[in-house]
Amino acid sequence: MEKFYRDSWVEIQLENIIYNIQQLKKRLNKETEIYAVVKANAYGHGDIEVARSALAAGAKRLAVATLDEAVRLRECGVEAPILVMGWVRPEHVYAAADYGITVTCYQKEWVEEVLSLSLPKPVTIHLKWDTGMGRIGIRKKEELLDILPLLKNKNFHLEGIFTHFATADEISTEHFDNQRAYFEELLHLFRANWDGEVVLHTGNSAASMRFPEKMFDYVRFGISMYGLYPSGVVKKEKPINLKPALSLHSRLIHVKKVDKGTPVSYGATYITEREEWIGTVPLGYADGIRRALQGAEVLVNGKRCEIVGRICMDQFMIRLQEQAGVGDKVTLIGTQHEETIEMDELAEKLSTINYEIACMISSRVPRIYIDKV
Ligand SMILES: Cc1ncc(COP(=O)(O)O)c(C=O)c1O
Structure with missing residues (x-):
């Protein structure tokens, strides 16, 4: 809002967002790039402004929760790759393909419905693996083996694979380690059954700041990009001295x-x-x-x-x-x-x-x- 008549306002220090991204970049392996997570209007901070600053600071891609959030960014002129991490209805992949927006895929039935559409161009997808979050994603090896042959079709461009950690911000790393180990197992199976190159991403703020050496091609940086610690544990550890925006x-x-x-x-x-x-x-x-x-x-x-x-x-x-x-x-x-x-x-x-x-x-x-x- 450029002009307003209220005596109450939120101030966003975009330079702090840039600073937080730069600090994370310093901590990550050289090969690991950043998805700036700008869902929910950039956690209330303003999606367009944060997206622009994050990209200027060196984030390479954007992640949101819904297709509407992604379309809004595109319509405001944001050209960077955007991943929708949540559910997109099969019939809405027309719009996703049209806007050049990547969607998340994790169900055979969803894949079959998209196969029945005559898409003018392929939709770019990332496979979501549920390694222990219990929310969305392919859980079993059989599910993965069922889906992969269907994806070898002109309607799909499989570009990436990701999972999400449930406890990366807690003291105990047991569940986190189990999720990582299962991700590796699924990855092994995937590689034995798929020829093309894909990008991999697993870490949220907590995982990427605490275990930078365990990250893959990208991390998905949300809460800490805004200068906030994901939990009291991470705040105490302070792997990065964040600045709230x-x-x-x-x-x-x-x-x-x-x-x-x-x-x-x-x-x-x-x-x-x-x-x-x-x-x-x-x-x-x-x-x-x-x-x-x-x-x-x-x-x-x-x-x-x-x-x-x-x-x-x-x-x-x-x-x-x-x-x-x-x-x-x-x-x-x-x-x-x-x-x-x-x-x-x-x-x-x-x-x-x-x-x-x-x-x-x-x-x-x-x-x-x-x-x-
Ligand atoms: C799939 C996924 N990845 C990444 C994030 C970013 O997590 P954080 O804000 O803890 O960095 C979220 C946020 O909820 C998410 O749902």
Whole structure:
């Protein structure tokens, strides 16, 4: 959004995204390239802007979850290879082939349906192997052997193979090692039954940062491209010193000094305990500021202030530590003076993970880009 009339906004430091990619590149083997994962509007950061910056920083390809996300990137002029990692209906491969978008394949029935179409050009596919995530993918060797002969057809261009790790961000590497070993087994079988060259990719942020030497042709870099650690374990290990790209801000739209015993917001669940300065912030649950964040803190003039009373659809109230003015900046995620509120702090308050916080800031909040490519 170029022009907006709100006093609440998300700021995206694109240079931090570039920095995080460059740090990962330094850590990876020379032959390993990067897929920038920009699904879900680039984890809420803005797909087009992030895609452009990531490619400028040296990522070679993009990955999304849905065909619509991929088409949007193409229609905005992004020319890099794009992989849809999720399900695409067989009849929609016309569009995929037309836009030059790579889709994910893992079912014999799906392959048979695509075989029955008369495609003007082949659709590029990556085979997905479920080595232990239990979500989508070919699981058994027989399934692989069933599918491979069908792919030797003019409707298909098999360009890649991938799997996804379920526990790469945990201390124990047992399941991760089992998944890797099974991937190698399937790969051995594949090579014995397929002549062409394919690209291989297995690692997400956690795997690529923690075990760079175990990666193949590409890694799929999501959460950490945005400067966030995939888990507390990885944050503690800090294989790379990441820089968060997103901060969330607003401005006070009303400030009042109220007497002891004053109720605040719906349900009057908060009643001031003494004479207090109460500030109103123009953000609410329609912006993704969940009601359960009541009691969380924000920054005003470098000081932490508690969210008091129920969060409304478009506004919430805070207890100021001292008098402040209408227009003073309020930071929900980010730094003011010496104080920082990380996305992880909000995630902990909501008993969730930073991924969900990044995705939950709604499209009603304008995104401002610093250092646009
Ligand atoms: C198949 C696949 N690959 C890669 C990623 C990126 O993972 P991360 O954000 O942990 O780097 C995801 C994200 O959920 C995914 O589903």
